[in-house]
Amino acid sequence: MLCLSAKGLLPRIDAAVFADTQWEPKAVYDHLDRLEREIAAPAGIHIHRVSSGHIREDALDPDHRFASMPLYILNRDGKAGMTRRQCTGEYKIKPIKKKVREILGYPYPTRVPKGVFVEQWVGISTDEFHRAKDADVKYMRNVHPLLDIGWSRADCVRYLTSLGLADTPKSSCLGCPFHGNAQWRTIRDSSPDEWSDVVEFDAAIRRGNARANATGNQLLGQAFLHRSRVPLSEAPIDHVTAAEWAALQAQDGAPDAEELEAGVVDGCSPWACRGEQPEPTRDDFGLTA
Template sequence: MLALSAKGVLPRVDYAIFADTGWEPQAVYRHLDRLERYIAEPAGIPILRVSSGNIRKDALDPHHRFASMPLYILNQDGKPGMTRRQCTGEYKIKPLKKQVRELLGYPYPARIPRDVYVEQWVGISTDEFHRAKDSDVKYMRNRHPLIDIGWSRADCVKYLTSLGLADTPKSSCLGCPFHGNAQWRSIRDSSPQEWADVVAFDAAIRKGNARANATGNRLLGEAFLHRSRVPLDQAPIDHVTAAEWAALQQELGDSAADAQELEDGVIDSCSPWACRGEVEPVQDDFGLAS
């Protein structure tokens, strides 16, 4: 959308905002710098970078309140579960709304007049039109330009390729539990340093986040980044044995879509307004999905 606006295909936007969780792959930060230098700046469009902190550091800091990631849980009785997903709201949506309020001249807790609002563009393509929603606040009115012009994900890739941006990386936290096996392999094979980082993080959160442990709320079970619920450096990201496939079929349901999701991750985007893990898991008293 930024390129389409900068090139005059879509109207010129006033700002582009990137909510930084502090733990994106380095390829994403390099791409953002490239977009700013070659696309946004020549068109006079400022890219504003906002943040609520570093999600990795916060999870391991016993003194910091942590908005939980959707970790895969192996309960004490052997049953699987998931922790609650709060990270999108805390590390994406919250800083975006704060920035929008400041742009409008009404920082929190000031009341914003009804007739004061921004038109917010959300990059949902026709492939995922079902995720196009209205904003939950009156001072942000959502518009979905890619749907308006009838563009699919393939159309976006074709256009980016024409601009020399065919290698645009997928934006998501480096250690996002919604990664598929292909994404985990890509990290392992292309960036050993980042792979070591996510493996170390996976081990560090085995008993839950540090703040919960420090306050005596130790996880009743074990937490993992990979859906197989084994340590990441042992997870079956290269192949799945017959026994593992049978277990996954029982857990996920026996369908081609499940097999594709296992390999590619959750298909839909990781936009803050259309998170790939949008459906919240059901919670029990221990914060685990039932």
């Protein structure tokens, strides 16, 4: 959408906002720098980079409140579950709303007057029209330009390719549990340092978040980044084992082969989160009594 606006194929936007969890792949930051340099700046469009903190460091800091990721849990009774996802709201939606209020001239806690709002573009294509939803505040009104012009994901890929941006990477945290096996393999095979980083994080969160543990509210079970619920360094990311497939089929709403490989399709983009997590949730990363 930024490219379409900068090239005059869509109306000119006033600004773009990137919510940074500070734990994206290096390829994403490199791509963002390129977009800013080659597309946005020449068109006079400013990209605001906003953040609520470093999601990885916050998870391991006993003095910091941590908004939990949707981690896969193996409870003491052997049953599987997930921790509730709070990270999208805390690390993406919250800083975007803060910046929007600043752009409007009414930073929190100043009340935004009735009738004052920003038109926010959300990049949902025709393949995912079911994800389109309204903002939950009156000072933001969501619009979906790709739906308006009838573009599918394939149309977007063709257009990016025509601009020399065929290698546009997916924006998501390095250690997002919604990754599919293909994404885990890409990290392992193309970026050894980032792979070591997520493997270390996976081990560090095994018993819950640092703050909960420090206050005596340990996770009653074990947490994992991979849906197989084994350490990431040992997870079957090159193939799905027969045992894993059998276990998955025994669960309600088990993922199909495509989701295992490609990850949760809807991901956790702001204002386009999937309505349900793939498995039943527990209430908190550190308080799963």
